[in-house]
């Protein structure tokens with residue numbers, strides 16, 4: 021069955037939060053302290069997620085497959101108030117089983133379309149420097165490295181890098197056939 025990309029609703033908050041925790045554990049097993057990943061608790065983040073989804077300036081997208089959520093993306097105003105990049109892709113996560121089928125590209129294009137409708141082009145996305153597969157993904161989408169900062173996650177000093185991307189270029193690109 022094909023995947024469907026749509027905006028998230030409040031009813032998706034719980035599934036999105038569970039998926040977020042599961043994807044963190046899959047993605048960051050080698051990068052983030054085990055104790056931090058084990059302590060992540062989806063239940064305590066559901067209300068935060070609902071509050072986020074209620075905000076008018078937040079853009080959301082989910083991949084629905086066979087009635088369940090296989091991935092999501094969230095974006096909105098740039099958290100560092102950078103005038104050269106007014107928007108930010110805050111998070112994009114797909115369960116491993118659904119990666120490399122074009123769903124990530126479809127999610128980003130969905131969010132980018134909303135950014136363009138809001139009159140914005142440039143957006144930023146932060147990614148762990150050692151998350152090589154996500155970095156290849158952003159580079160494939162035309163992202164260029166613009167910034168770097170250190171970050172503490174569970175007591176580990178890690179480095180995040182930021183890519184700048186063009187929402188208009190993504191919207192103009194050939195639509196992906198997410199399978």
Ligand SMILES: CC(C)(COP(=O)(O)OP(=O)(O)OC[C@H]1O[C@@H](n2cnc3c(N)ncnc32)[C@H](O)[C@@H]1OP(=O)(O)O)[C@@H](O)C(=O)NCCC(=O)NCCS
Nearest residue numbers: 112113114119120121122123124125147153154156157160
């Ligand atoms: C990163 C992520 C969102 C990408 O989504 P995806 O659906 O797997 O990627 P797509 O199938 O849309 O890939 C589009 C293109 O990006 C590039 N790409 C994606 N993943 C790649 C990888 N691991 N290595 C190299 N290139 C990659 C490819 O060019 C790909 O096109 P192709 O498959 O036709 O070669 C997804 O893999 C994911 O959720 N990963 C785990 C969580 C994560 O790291 N999130 C980012 C946090 S900042």
